[in-house]
Amino acid sequence: SCGFFAVFGKQWYQRRVRERREFLMRAFEDYAAMTEDSVKSMRRHLEVLKSSDSSNEECSVALEEIAFHAEDIDEANDLYLIGGLQVCCAYIKHNDPELQSLACEVVASAVQNNEKIAHFASETYVLGDLLKLVDNSPHDGVRIKSLLAVSCLVRGNEGALDKFNKLEGYNVVVRALQSPLQKLQVKSLFLVSAVCAVSPEQCSLYCSMGVPHQLFAMCDKLATEATHDPAVVLTLKLLLILVEGGDVQFPPNAADSLAALRDRLGGESLEEEREICKKLISLCPPPTDDIDR
Numbered sequence: 001s002c003g004f005f006a007v008f009g010k011q012w013y014q015r016r017v018r019e020r021r022e023f024l025m026r027a028f029e030d031y032a033a034m035t036e037d038s039v040k041s042m043r044r045h046l047e048v049l050k051s052s053d054s055s056n057e058e059c060s061v062a063l064e065e066i067a068f069h070a071e072d073i074d075e076a077n078d079l080y081l082i083g084g085l086q087v088c089c090a091y092i093k094h095n096d097p098e099l100q101s102l103a104c105e106v107v108a109s110a111v112q113n114n115e116k117i118a119h120f121a122s123e124t125y126v127l128g129d130l131l132k133l134v135d136n137s138p139h140d141g142v143r144i145k146s147l148l149a150v151s152c153l154v155r156g157n158e159g160a161l162d163k164f165n166k167l168e169g170y171n172v173v174v175r176a177l178q179s180p181l182q183k184l185q186v187k188s189l190f191l192v193s194a195v196c197a198v199s200p201e202q203c204s205l206y207c208s209m210g211v212p213h214q215l216f217a218m219c220d221k222l223a224t225e226a227t228h229d230p231a232v233v234l235t236l237k238l239l240l241i242l243v244e245g246g247d248v249q250f251p252p253n254a255a256d257s258l259a260a261l262r263d264r265l266g267g268e269s270l271e272e273e274r275e276i277c278k279k280l281i282s283l284c285p286p287p288t289d290d291i292d293r
Contacts (some may be wrong), residue, residue, distance in 0.1 A: 037077050041083065042066055046084045056096050057229070063088060063102035080117050085110060089121075092129045092146075097139040104130065104145035108152040111160075121153050122160040131164075131172045134184075144183045147176060151191040161195060165205075174209055182231065189234035196241050207246035215239040218253050223261040232265075236276040239264035243283055255284040 048054045049161035054062075058139065066088060068150075069075040079085055091103035113116045121127055133146035150173075154164045164170075177188040192211065195202045206212075218235050242248055251257075262277035 007099060038069055038072075039078050042069055042075070042079055042084055043082060046082070046087050049085055049087050052163040056099060059091070059099055060102060063091065063099065063106060067102060067105040067109050068290075071258070073114055076114055076117060077108060078121065085120065089124075089126050089129075092126065092133065097137070097142045100133065100139075100142045101138070101145040103141070104142070104149040107149040108145070111149070111153045111157075114155075115157070118160050122157070122163040127160065127163055128167055131167055131169050132177055135172050140181055140184070141175075142241075143179075143181070144187065145189070145233075147184060147187045151187055151194070155191065155194040163197075164269045170205060170209065174206070174211060174214075177211070177214060182229075186231050189238055191239060193234060193238040193241055196245060200245055203242055203245035204247070207242055207248055209263055212239060212242050212246075212248045213251070215242070215248065216254055216257065220253075221263050223264060225256055231259075231269075233273050233276070234264060235279070236273055240276055240280055243280065250284050252259050252287075255281050255287075258284070 026282060042065075045065050047056050048062040066079065066084065070079055079088075085106075086101050087108040090108075091099045092102050094103070107130070111121050127150070130146045130150050131183065134143055134150060137143045137146065150169065151162070154169070155159050170172060173188050173191055176184050177192070179185055179188075192202075192206055196206060215235055216230070219239070222229060222232055222235065258277050258281050261273050262281070265274045
């Protein structure tokens with residue numbers, strides 16, 4: 001009886017091992033086939049982009065598909081290895097704004113959490129071309145997408161941030177911060193917040209460029225406008241980062257302006273914004289007449 005169960009147990013174990021091995025082999029084969037299919041797909045789209053006979057519409061579809069593939073880090077690496085990133089990045093200089101925007105999307109997708117591709121984008125012409133688009137493109141959509149690509153490249157990447165600073169990208173971003181284009185302003189706020197949150201040097205840089213003064217002025221404006229503006233929380237967050245991490249001169253009306261903004265921020269959904277306002281008000285210096293007394 002014991003011998004029977006010993007033999008049966010061994011056979012059952014061996015069968016389970018065999019089934020597990022077969023399952024893993026099938027999974028590996030499926031993954032390999034899927035990877036091969038994605039590479040074939042990207043190669044096909046790249047041929048469209050490289051052909052002088054392709055229409056702008058065909059190129060647009062190709063770039064959209066490649067941007068989708070590039071969201072996956074393994075497929076982004078495959079795109080880089082087959083030389084596709086270089087082909088896509090050439091469209092940053094295209095005269096069609098839609099193709100320019102889509103090329104920026106490819107870069108934004110490919111560089112995130114990918115040091116190798118981020119190195120390529122920052123050490124070649126790509127970062128410089130993106131910054132030129134942010135500054136000079138007459139098309140709002142292109143400016144927004146190019147700043148998105150810059151942000152994805154620079155955030156969390158020290159090497160790319162160094163190159164960004166060498167290219168004086170901080171000037172480009174501060175000019176974008178002054179733009180009446182809300183989406184461009186929001187992306188600027190997000191980028192500057194991200195780099196200042198992890199670097200005292202960046203805090204000092206943006207403080208020296210007068211960014212806190214701009215932010216206080218924005219708070220004045222936001223205190224009289226719609227409070228569900230997406231720029232509100234980003235403006236307040238960046239201002240708090242700079243106040244806590246840099247040398248900030250408060251304007252005389254800072255506390256009153258922030259209090260007015262806080263009072264306009266009603267509802268549970270704006271609790272975070274109110275708390276930041278309160279924190280900033282607590283950091284404001286006392287009025288000069290209080291100091292004199």
